[in-house]
Amino acid sequence: MDDLAGIDRALDDLLVNLGGLVLRLANPEVSRTVEERRALAQSVHQFSACARRSSDPRLQQINNDLLQTLRPRLRLVASR
Numbered sequence: 001m002d003d004l005a006g007i008d009r010a011l012d013d014l015l016v017n018l019g020g021l022v023l024r025l026a027n028p029e030v031s032r033t034v035e036e037r038r039a040l041a042q043s044v045h046q047f048s049a050c051a052r053r054s055s056d057p058r059l060q061q062i063n064n065d066l067l068q069t070l071r072p073r074l075r076l077v078a079s080r
Helices: 002-025 034-052 057-070
Strands: none
Touching (some): 002 034, 034 057
C-alpha cells in the first residue's frame, strides 16, 4: 500500500510540474495565434481531467488558475 501512495505522490508532483508549464504557455505573449490558443485550451482541458481525480490542493489551485486563463477577458463599456 505504501508503494501506491508513493506512486500517487509522484504522479501529483509530475502533474504540478506539467501544470506550471501549461500556465506559462497561457501567457498572452506566448500563445498569440488562434491555433496556439486552441492547443492551449486542449492542454487545459486534458490537465483538468487529471486534476479532478486528485485530492492534492496544489493541483486544484493550478486547475483553477488554468481555467481562468480560458475565460474571455471582458471589457467594461459605458454608454451614455
